[in-house]
Amino acid sequence: MLKEVVHRSHHLWQCFPRHLHCHDWSPVNSKARSRSGRGSVSWRKPLFCMASYHRDVVLATNAVRLASRLCQTVQRGLLTQETQTKSDKSPVTVADYGSQALVNWSLAREFPPGTFSMVAEEGSEDLRTEAGAPMLERITQLVNDAIASDAALDVAPLSKEDVLEAIDWGNSEGGSNGRHWVLDPIDGTRGFVRGDQYAIALGLLDNGKVVAGVLGCPNLPMGSIANGIPANSSEPVGCLFVASLGAGTTVEPLDGSGEPKRVHVSDVEDTAIATFCESYESAHTMQDLTANIAGTLGVKAPPVRIDSQAKYGAMARGDAVIYLRFPHFGYREKIWDHAAGAIVITEAGGEVFDAAEMREGSENTCQTLSSTWFGSQLLFVNLGLSCLDSAVGTQKICQ
Numbered sequence: 378m379l380k381e382v383v384h385r386s387h388h389l390w391q392c393f394p395r396h397l398h399c400h401d402w403s404p405v406n407s408k409a410r411s412r413s414g415r416g417s418v419s420w421r422k423p424l425f426c427m428a429s430y431h432r433d434v435v436l437a438t439n440a441v442r443l444a445s446r447l448c449q450t451v452q453r454g455l456l457t458q459e460t461q462t463k464s465d466k467s468p469v470t471v472a473d474y475g476s477q478a479l480v481n482w483s484l485a486r487e488f489p490p491g492t493f494s495m496v497a498e499e500g501s502e503d504l505r506t507e508a509g510a511p512m513l514e515r516i517t518q519l520v521n522d523a524i525a526s527d528a529a530l531d532v533a534p535l536s537k538e539d540v541l542e543a544i545d546w547g548n549s550e551g552g553s554n555g556r557h558w559v560l561d562p563i564d565g566t567r568g569f570v571r572g573d574q575y576a577i578a579l580g581l582l583d584n585g586k587v588v589a590g591v592l593g594c595p596n597l598p599m600g601s602i603a604n605g606i607p608a609n610s611s612e613p614v615g616c617l618f619v620a621s622l623g624a625g626t627t628v629e630p631l632d633g634s635g636e637p638k639r640v641h642v643s644d645v646e647d648t649a650i651a652t653f654c655e656s657y658e659s660a661h662t663m664q665d666l667t668a669n670i671a672g673t674l675g676v677k678a679p680p681v682r683i684d685s686q687a688k689y690g691a692m693a694r695g696d697a698v699i700y701l702r703f704p705h706f707g708y709r710e711k712i713w714d715h716a717a718g719a720i721v722i723t724e725a726g727g728e729v730f731d732a733a734e735m736r737e738g739s740e741n742t743c744q745t746l747s748s749t750w751f752g753s754q755l756l757f758v759n760l761g762l763s764c765l766d767s768a769v770g771t772q773k774i775c776q
């Protein structure tokens with residue numbers, strides 16, 4: 378099977394030479410690419426040097442667990458005054474800031490000064506204003522509660538200034554050289570506010586390549602969601618997906634109550650019985666288009682719609698066979714929206730494709746996608762170019 382996949386992937390590469398596998402995110406001139414939009418660029422094959430990211434993964438896991446605890450506390454008691462509006466109109470909660478502060482604080486203290494680089498979604502500007510003072514107070518309290526709840530952390534409480542500083546450690550510009558963490562402190566804020574799925578998504582890039590990813594999915598059942606999220610399930614809820622280059626993908630209970638287990642993408646190859654998943658929010662993906670593509674592929678089941686990169690985790694353990702994501706025109710995906718999820722998929726034996734070029738190169742999207750259907754190992758996601766740009770840390774240019 379593996380040989381077949383490799384062979385077929387090679388075929389795909391030949392058919393669509395500009396489609397990029399995650400493992401090949403290594404542009405020779407990324408800045409030129411991001412400035413010129415969809416211009417040509419040379420892609421070099423990665424040099425395969427199998428570094429161990431074990432320590433990073435352990436630290437990332439601890440950080441995501443800590444942040445998850447804060448997010449769970451906030452979601453449980455979510456009140457409307459805990460949301461505010463950012464300039465892009467997306468809901469932002471105290472949990473967004475608190476989660477970022479905790480992950481940054483938790484990681485930064487483990488690395489020598491000046492060596493920690495984090496590219497993250499939030500900045501502290503709004504919290505430094507007079508209007509932001511009550512929220513900062515609340516965030517600081519939540520951060521300290523989370524730290525205090527971890528018996529392994531014997532530290533003095535953080536001050537408000539410490540919290541602001543920790544949030545701003547996410548200000549790195551990244552880059553195609555060296556190590557850069559990328560964080561979405563709450564991926565799927567709409568799901569979070571609705572009380573549904575969200576993820577704390579933390580990835581690590583090394584020389585422009587995604588080498589590790591941890592997804593905390595506090596509301597994802599440990600059991601399969603192939604038929605949707607069960608309303609009254611007895612399954613434990615809360616999953617932690619961990620992946621690193623060459624080490625595979627594991628899932629374990631987020632609360633630490635069980636051992637990690639290796640997962641693999643589905644081996645279903647018959648589209649008639651394949652499940653496909655997509656965004657819950659129709660504003661995030663062209664659901665008419667994905668329905669059309671799924672129909673052309675012969676998919677019979679209705680889509681499983683859930684929020685956030687929890688979809689990548691679900692795919693990695695075989696709950697769904699296809700994930701189609703086609704953002705509406707003009708939306709730019711960010712590195713933190715896909716880095717952790719993408720390696721969770723690839724290390725589980727799946728693949729992530731940028732369908733942007735497929736769409737542009739063909740008059741018939743459905744036909745093109747059909748012709749590239751190889752079964753369960755594939756995940757078609759229109760990441761757009763910004764994710765590729767972002768994969769080398771130039772996302773600040775792309776925004």
Ligand SMILES: Nc1ncnc2c1ncn2[C@@H]1O[C@H](COP(=O)(O)O)[C@@H](O)[C@H]1OP(=O)(O)O
Binds near residue numbers: 657662683684685
């Ligand atoms: N208009 C949009 N189109 C596509 N994706 C979006 C849009 N607005 C926000 N997102 C991002 O979609 C991702 C989750 O969406 P989904 O649940 O559809 O997979 C998140 O990264 C979310 O950002 P954020 O992380 O700020 O919530």
Ligand SMILES: [Mg+2]
Binds near residue numbers: 561563564565713714
């Ligand atoms: Mg996101």
